[in-house]
Amino acid sequence: MKNVRLKIARTEHDLSQAELAKKVGVTRQTIGLIEAGKYNPTLQLCLSICKTLNKTLDELFWEE
Amino acid sequence: MALWNKKPADERVTTIQNKIYREIYYLVMLITLASVVFKFITIGTSLNVVLTEVLILLGASTYYLIRSTSLGIYSEEVEIHDTNSKITRNKKNFYWGLAIGLALALSFATNSAVNYAEGTQQAIHYFVLVFFVSLFIYAPFFIMFTVITHNAAKKRSDQVNQKLLDEEEVK
Numbered sequence: 001m002k003n004v005r006l007k008i009a010r011t012e013h014d015l016s017q018a019e020l021a022k023k024v025g026v027t028r029q030t031i032g033l034i035e036a037g038k039y040n041p042t043l044q045l046c047l048s049i050c051k052t053l054n055k056t057l058d059e060l061f062w063e064e
Numbered sequence: 065m066a067l068w069n070k071k072p073a074d075e076r077v078t079t080i081q082n083k084i085y086r087e088i089y090y091l092v093m094l095i096t097l098a099s100v101v102f103k104f105i106t107i108g109t110s111l112n113v114v115l116t117e118v119l120i121l122l123g124a125s126t127y128y129l130i131r132s133t134s135l136g137i138y139s140e141e142v143e144i145h146d147t148n149s150k151i152t153r154n155k156k157n158f159y160w161g162l163a164i165g166l167a168l169a170l171s172f173a174t175n176s177a178v179n180y181a182e183g184t185q186q187a188i189h190y191f192v193l194v195f196f197v198s199l200f201i202y203a204p205f206f207i208m209f210t211v212i213t214h215n216a217a218k219k220r221s222d223q224v225n226q227k228l229l230d231e232e233e234v235k
Contacts, residue, residue, distance in 0.1 A: 030077070
C-alpha cells in the first residue's frame with residue numbers, strides 16, 4: 001500500500017527523496033520504497049522521518 | 065555491542081547485506097562439508113587431510129554459540145524451537161550426541177572388521193567387540209558434551225537476558 005501522506009508531507013517541506021534521505025540518514029531508494037509501500041521501516045526510522053517533517057507517527061504511518 | 069565502530073548505515077541495506085552474509089555462511093559450510101566428503105573419498109579418512117575444514121566448521125559453530133550466548137539470544141532460539149517443535153532442543157541434543165557416538169562406533173567397528181580380521185567369523189567378532197566398546201566410550205561422552213554445552217549456554221544466555229531486563233527496570 002502506497003504511503004501518499006509521506007510523499008505529501010515531503011513535498012510540503014519542499015524536499016526531494018534524496019534530501020529527506022540525507023536528513024534521516026538513509027538512501028534515496030529506501031525513502032522511495034517506503035513511499036511505494038514496498039519497505040516497512042523500523043520505528044526508529046519512522047520517528048526520524050516524523051521529526052524531520054514535523055509530523056506525528058499517526059499522521060504519516062497510521063493506516064485508516 | 066559491535067566488534068568495531070561502524071558509521072551509521074541505511075537499515076534496509078544493512079538488513080539485505082545481513083541476509084546475504086547469512087547465505088554466504090551456509091554456502092561456506094556446504095562447500096567445506098563437500099570438501100571433507102571429497103577428500104575422504106579421494107585421499108583417505110585421515111584427520112590430517114581435513115584439518116582445515118574441521119577447524120572452519122568447529123570454529124564457525126563455536127563462534128556462533130559464544131556470540132549468541134553472550135548476546136542473550138540463545139535462550140530465545142531454544143524457546144522458539146521448543147514452541148514450534150514436538151521434540152525439545154535438550155532432547156534433540158541428547159539424540160545428536162547418541163547419533164555421533166553411534167556413527168563413530170560403526171566406523172571404528174567397520175574399519176577393524178575390514179582391515180584387521182582374517183575370515184568372516186573373526187570379522188564379525190571384531191565388529192561386535194569394537195562396536196560395543198566404542199559405543200560405551202563415545203556415546204556417553206558426546207551425549208554429555210552436547211547436553212552440558214547446551215545447558216551451560218542456555219543458563220548463561222538466561223543470565224544475560226535477566227541482566228538486561230534488570231537494567232531496564234532500574235532506568
